[in-house]
Amino acid sequence: MNDTAIVTDSVKRFKWVGTRPIRPDGVPKVTGRALYGADLKLPGMLFGKVLRSPHAHARIRSIDTSAAEALPGVKAVVTSRDFPEQKFDYIGPERVAVNFWHVTRNIMAREKVLYEGHAVAAVAATSASIAEEAARLIKVDYEVLPHVIDVDEAMAEEAPLLFEDMITRGVEPAPSKPSNISKRLEFAIGDVDAGFQQADVIIEKTFKTAAVHQAYIEPHACVAKYEADGQCEVWSSSQGHFAMRALTAQIIGARLGDLRVTPAEIGGGFGGKTVTYLEPVAATLSKKSGLPVRLQMSREDVFRASGPTSGASMWVKIGVKKDGTIVAADGVFKFQAGAFPGSPVMNGCLCAYAPYEIPNQRAVGYDVVSNRPKAAAYRAPGSPISAFAVESVLDMCAHEIGMDPLELRLKNACHIGTPTIAGPKHAHAGYAETVQALMNHPGYKVKLGPNQGRGVASGYWFNGGGESSATLQLNADGTVLIATGSPDIGGSRASMAIMAAETLGIDYNQVRAIVADTASVGYTHVTGGSRVTFATGMAVVNATKSAIKELCARAALIWGVEADAVVWEDGFAKPASSNVGDFKPLSLKELAAKAAATGGPITTSAGVNAGGQAPGFSTQFCDVEVDPETGKVTILRFVAAQDVGRAIHPSYVEGQIQGGVVQGIGWALNEEYIYNSKGQLDNPGFLDYRCPVASDLPMIEPILVEVPNPAHPYGAKGVGEVNICPPMAAIANAIAAATGLRMTELPMSPPKVLAALSQG
Amino acid sequence: MARIVFTSGFARRYTQGVREFEVEAKNLRGVLKAMDEMFPGLGEHLEEETTVAINGELHETGYFQAVPPGAEVFFIPKIEGG
Numbered sequence: 026m027n028d029t030a031i032v033t034d035s036v037k038r039f040k041w042v043g044t045r046p047i048r049p050d051g052v053p054k055v056t057g058r059a060l061y062g063a064d065l066k067l068p069g070m071l072f073g074k075v076l077r078s079p080h081a082h083a084r085i086r087s088i089d090t091s092a093a094e095a096l097p098g099v100k101a102v103v104t105s106r107d108f109p110e111q112k113f114d115y116i117g118p119e120r121v122a123v124n125f126w127h128v129t130r131n132i133m134a135r136e137k138v139l140y141e142g143h144a145v146a147a148v149a150a151t152s153a154s155i156a157e158e159a160a161r162l163i164k165v166d167y168e169v170l171p172h173v174i175d176v177d178e179a180m181a182e183e184a185p186l187l188f189e190d191m192i193t194r195g196v197e198p199a200p201s202k203p204s205n206i207s208k209r210l211e212f213a214i215g216d217v218d219a220g221f222q223q224a225d226v227i228i229e230k231t232f233k234t235a236a237v238h239q240a241y242i243e244p245h246a247c248v249a250k251y252e253a254d255g256q257c258e259v260w261s262s263s264q265g266h267f268a269m270r271a272l273t274a275q276i277i278g279a280r281l282g283d284l285r286v287t288p289a290e291i292g293g294g295f296g297g298k299t300v301t302y303l304e305p306v307a308a309t310l311s312k313k314s315g316l317p318v319r320l321q322m323s324r325e326d327v328f329r330a331s332g333p334t335s336g337a338s339m340w341v342k343i344g345v346k347k348d349g350t351i352v353a354a355d356g357v358f359k360f361q362a363g364a365f366p367g368s369p370v371m372n373g374c375l376c377a378y379a380p381y382e383i384p385n386q387r388a389v390g391y392d393v394v395s396n397r398p399k400a401a402a403y404r405a406p407g408s409p410i411s412a413f414a415v416e417s418v419l420d421m422c423a424h425e426i427g428m429d430p431l432e433l434r435l436k437n438a439c440h441i442g443t444p445t446i447a448g449p450k451h452a453h454a455g456y457a458e459t460v461q462a463l464m465n466h467p468g469y470k471v472k473l474g475p476n477q478g479r480g481v482a483s484g485y486w487f488n489g490g491g492e493s494s495a496t497l498q499l500n501a502d503g504t505v506l507i508a509t510g511s512p513d514i515g516g517s518r519a520s521m522a523i524m525a526a527e528t529l530g531i532d533y534n535q536v537r538a539i540v541a542d543t544a545s546v547g548y549t550h551v552t553g554g555s556r557v558t559f560a561t562g563m564a565v566v567n568a569t570k571s572a573i574k575e576l577c578a579r580a581a582l583i584w585g586v587e588a589d590a591v592v593w594e595d596g597f598a599k600p601a602s603s604n605v606g607d608f609k610p611l612s613l614k615e616l617a618a619k620a621a622a623t624g625g626p627i628t629t630s631a632g633v634n635a636g637g638q639a640p641g642f643s644t645q646f647c648d649v650e651v652d653p654e655t656g657k658v659t660i661l662r663f664v665a666a667q668d669v670g671r672a673i674h675p676s677y678v679e680g681q682i683q684g685g686v687v688q689g690i691g692w693a694l695n696e697e698y699i700y701n702s703k704g705q706l707d708n709p710g711f712l713d714y715r716c717p718v719a720s721d722l723p724m725i726e727p728i729l730v731e732v733p734n735p736a737h738p739y740g741a742k743g744v745g746e747v748n749i750c751p752p753m754a755a756i757a758n759a760i761a762a763a764t765g766l767r768m769t770e771l772p773m774s775p776p777k778v779l780a781a782l783s784q785g
Numbered sequence: 786m787a788r789i790v791f792t793s794g795f796a797r798r799y800t801q802g803v804r805e806f807e808v809e810a811k812n813l814r815g816v817l818k819a820m821d822e823m824f825p826g827l828g829e830h831l832e833e834e835t836t837v838a839i840n841g842e843l844h845e846t847g848y849f850q851a852v853p854p855g856a857e858v859f860f861i862p863k864i865e866g867g
Contacts, residue, residue, distance in 0.1 A: 116833065195794060210794065239867075296867020371862060402867035441841075448790055449859040452841030487864050491845055553867050636844030736842070746867060 081704025142329025220353025224344025243292025332401025484750020489554025510549025555743025689752025
């Protein structure tokens with residue numbers, strides 16, 4: 026693809042940043058040699074199998090494992106009794122609000138099963154078939170209970186309770202009766218009621234979104250080897266091996282120092298692999314059997330037992346003046362958390378109106394449990410859901426006052442200093458530039474035919490910073506190894522090598538970046554929140570700068586001058602001035618060869634707790650055609666403009682944008698969980714859970730808007746998530762333009778569109 | 786002097802509903818210490834549960850973050866991404 030970047034800052038040219046070298050993980054992946062979580066085989070390794078609940082909601086009266094344990098070849102059987110009880114306490118980040126009392130029950134059910142697919146026991150045996158047979162021999166005596174799937178039904182007073190003692194947090198005075206509402210949140214600025222009094226047009230609407238799965242290609246898998254001395258090694262495919270270490274240690278009652286987790290290549294995560302399901306179970310089976318154990322999910326397991334993102338029920342009301350000024354916005358956002366508290370409803374509230382300057386805003390959120398798998402993060406968790414509602418209502422407002430929807434957004438665009446609903450003011454620009462990029466796109470002015478329509482929408486995501494580590498090793502031949510603790514799900518190895526090469530002033534091909542295990546590099550937070558290029562990139566640049574300092578000192582030693590008399594330029598140590606002396610510059614390779622004589626191996630490390638991350642903004646338009654006979658919506662064109670700070674490797678950034686848009690198209694048009702009357706999932710596979718495939722899609726056209734972040738050495742901003750926020754509303758708005766019908770429930774699948782068309 | 790601001794929910798839980806404070810501090814360590822002196826135990830809650838926006842710039846709640854004179858220091862709930 027050609028370079029599509031629009032450089033909006035003063036142009037700064039780099040040698041490697043902004044180029045598109047071949048990805049270092051490309052060859053192993055396309056030749057099938059990359060090793061994923063399920064590929065590892067250890068001598069004596071056992072095969073694990075998890076027994077899962079057939080019921081959506083049931084009390085466990087007893088579990089009899091004796092027949093399974095007696096089966097020849099079975100080496101270990103575990104149930105919840107093999108995991109220590111955890112304290113009931115919400116700790117950690119508010120959105121996740123990790124409560125290990127819940128986490129351990131999600132990994133292995135205790136008193137009750139809370140969704141179909143909930144793990145109740147696990148076995149390890151000498152073959153996969155023996156493990157499966159043993160799992161079938163485990164007798165679980167269930168008392169089946171009434172269940173509830175839908176979020177509105179789960180909030181009803183008469184709904185079956187998942188937890189008989191759950192009192193809603195965030196309500197004062199505290200409710201006297203338990204419910205399925207785990208938490209209520211409210212954020213507001215200004216005076217919403219007074220704001221609506223200034224409006225010429227007020228539009229309010231209710232919306233529903235379906236729970237959708239991250240649909241990563243690779244199912245969860247891991248191998249654990251627990252030694253008699255309490256040391257445990259885990260190999261797993263995840264978005265954060267340090268997070269897997271911490272979660273596993275807590276669940277099995279081990280010390281961090283006794284666990285070593287090695288990351289496998291990862292076949293997609295999108296947020297869904299920031300949590301653990303299998304690692305503590307595999308470690309416990311290994312501890313009981315004394316042998317390594319591999320556990321992996323089937324695709325059905327993935328759908329039934331690993332987190333989708335929340336489905337939601339929402340109400341949004343927005344008031345505008347005739348000139349397009351938005352004067353007030355109000356919304357209620359009810360999110361499914363799944364079987365345990367912890368939906369991304371807070372993010373949904375905080376992101377809902379974030380691209381706009383609205384003086385009076387309010388967002389009320391509810392975190393609601395129901396008999397579905399526990400929700401997990403999914404690409405800008407929470408933000409796409411509220412964006413669907415808000416961006417749909419904004420489109421209706423624009424239509425009502427006769428204003429172009431991009432004009433409406435530009436008129437109300439946030440800027441540096443605009444207050445956000447949580448209180449802090451925006452510190453970075455970038456949103457208006459994405460709107461302008463689409464206004465300047467020739468496709469936006471192309472006339473459409475019958476049954477065709479154009480829709481626009483925007484999105485916001487915070488982006489992340491936080492803790493990351495990197496290590497640099499200079500090899501004797503002048504090649505450089507960069508090791509980080511960030512699993513590579515979006516091209517980070519290439520980006521890290523680019524930033525190191527740029528900082529060192531050497532050829533990109535001299536640098537090899539790897540993802541190191543928890544014993545070989547410093548703590549690094551998960552690959553999530555669009556944080557890696559920003560935060561881990563800062564660690565890489567800092568480690569590289571330390572290496573440069575050391576290289577200058579080594580050159581000074583060779584030349585017999587003071588270290589501060591040496592500078593580093595374009596990959597060479599040079600005298601800082603002619604006063605220092607007449608020395609031939611020393612290359613990295615020459616200095617590497619002299620490492621032993623000048624002090625030993627050159628290796629540096631850096632750890633950061635990176636702050637000052639800039640948020641991501643995206644604005645997109647799409648053209649669709651609606652088939653009036655079938656209700657099928659065909660995407661004709663999709664253009665996505667995103668503020669990316671500065672694209673370190675533009676091909677990867679474009680890939681992130683295209684990937685996010687495609688997932689958004691699936692969310693908009695087809696993807697949903699279909700439950701039967703017993704609360705069992707009827708479509709746990711890719712044949713019936715309909716993700717978009719290449720033949721469904723036109724080329725997604727990314728526009729890289731570059732408004733660099735001064736807090737990052739190369740101006741990078743997170744790019745992985747915000748692109749999934751606008752598509753659902755953009756498509757709904759396009760369908761409205763094509764048909765005059767406002768679709769308010771996802772997915773907008775052919776039967777629903779056809780029903781809407783037939784109702785007029 | 787820095788202006789310290791909490792969300793209403795956080796203020797309800799930990800500062801008897803008071804949302805804004807003025808504190809003399811050069812870095813976040815100083816802010817946390819001053820708030821902990823006013824509300825014993827609050828410093829730990831802030832460290833564990835919040836992200837901080839210093840003049841709008843988001844940071845982890847780390848001691849080392851500089852607090853410029855007249856800064857607005859806004860504590861908001863921690864955010865995790867996907």
